[in-house]
Amino acid sequence: MPQIEAGNASETYWGNIQLKPFGQGAGTRLLPGGYTSPERFVKTAYQKTHIPLPKNRIEAVMAVFHLMESVSIPKGVIITERNTYDYTQYAALMNTHTCEYFFRTYDNSQIATASLWDRYEYSVRPICLGKLNRPVVFEKVPNP
Structure with a gap:
């Protein structure tokens, strides 16, 4: 059973x-x-x-x-x-209109926010995050 x-x-x-x-x-x-x-x-x-x-x-x-x-x-x-x-381990969501990322972790249930745009100029200027330390590469995932 x-x-x-x-x-x-x-x-x-x-x-x-x-x-x-x-x-x-x-x-x-x-x-x-x-x-x-x-x-x-x-x-x-x-x-x-x-x-x-x-x-x-x-x-x-x-x-x-x-x-x-x-x-x-x-x-x-x-x-x-x-x-x-x-x-x-965490829960997250993104508001695609305002480019705000909301998240909370397993150990801290308070919702935190990170914004990719200047808060008062949503449609004008993104915040520069600097250069990527490594390039983004898309590879084919092999079949198991």
């Missing part, structure tokens, strides 16, 4: 067909609203379509962080195959 566990569910067979778990959190798949990626995605999509429309940017930021709280993973709930914790 399947059990709920912090570790991952192991692969199993259905006849000759190998069934693999969805990923981290698969040991919680029997819980309502478990921690697999599909369960968390569906939960967030449902909640997003049912919250009231925010009246301003502050309400919007708060709403997004509350949505992300409902699917974050606390430390200790999911244990990886390497016997380490899989948990939500």
Whole structure:
């Protein structure tokens, strides 16, 4: 009989067909609203379509962080195959209109903000971040 566990569910067979778990959190798949990626995605999509429309940017930021709280993973709930914790280390969002980046970390739930634009001249001048120390390179990811 399947059990709920912090570790991952192991692969199993259905006849000759190998069934693999969805990923981290698969040991919680029997819980309502478990921690697999599909369960968390569906939960967030449902909640997003049912919250009231925010009246301003502050309400919007708060709403997004509350949505992300409902699917974050606390430390200790999911244990990886390497016997380490899989948990939500940070939550972040970006307002693409104002180029503001909002984030909070596992150890500090206060929302911090970083802006890429001069706060009073959103459409005029970005803040210079200086030269990149290394070039950005896009490479093809090999198939497993």
